[in-house]
Amino acid sequence: MTVAQGRSNYLRLLPVVIFVVIAGFFAMALRSGDPSLLPSTLVGKPVPQTTFPAVEGLEVTAGKSEPGFTSADLAKGKISVVNYWASWCVPCVDEHPMLEQLKEESGVDIYGVNYKDQAAAARRFLGRYGNPFTAVGTDADGRAAIDWGVYGTPETFVVNGRGHVIYKHVGPITPDSLKTKLLPIIAKAKAEAAAAAAGPSS
Known part of the structure; x- marks a missing residue:
């Protein structure tokens, strides 16, 4: 040869x-x-350029609509979390209290993406289980999920203040993964951002 x-x-x-x-x-x-072992090509890269339209008819308070969001909202200097969910997703029901706890313990903004769902069903879900989201967008046809590398719901992304994905969690957040993975990663990202903002020590 x-x-x-x-x-x-x-x-x-x-x-x-x-x-x-x-x-x-x-x-x-x-x-x-452990589905979180599935590889993600997004980690370390900017979030995909995406616009998530608002859920039709979803209101924060009477007469005030819940906004959607864009990828630009994830690059405004604050650590944030993006959570893909759906009303038809049984693990999303189990995970939902963990999102409330994540928001309370970390203080970060959580952006929800309602995946391949009906607006009425999404509204009922949040009305029943609570709305931990700063904003809720929709991915009705699942096209944005392809860019984000979403395997299925629920999936959760931690994004730094520059709009880069620093961690991806596949599957429902559990008390253990909240304590051992998400909260420490968010705390580390906050500390790194604070150190960078402070500049080099003299």
Whole structure:
């Protein structure tokens, strides 16, 4: 076999090798029961340029509509959280109290994305379980979810003040993941932002 033939065979096999590696990550996550092990290409990168329209008819108070949001809202200097959810998502019901606790303990703004849902169903869900969100947008056709790399609901992203994703949590937030993952990551991001704002010490 010539060198050229060997290189050609290698290039033909490369896509297969990459596929096997990625499939291995998915298999490991599924076998371990920890979906948060699924890889995310967004971590360390800016959030996708996205506009999430408001949920039709959703009101913060009587006569005042709950706003949607855009990716620009996630780059205004504050740590924030983006949570993909849906009224038809059973794990989202279990997770919802954790979002309330996350907001209370971390003090961050939480932006909700209502995924492939009906506006009336979304309003009923928030009316029944509470609304922990600073703003609620919609991804009715799921196109934005593709850009965000969402596998399914619920999924949660921690975003730094520059609009970069610093952590992705796949699956429902649990008391354990809230305590051992999300809160420490948010606390670290806040400390880093404060240190950067203070500048170099003299």
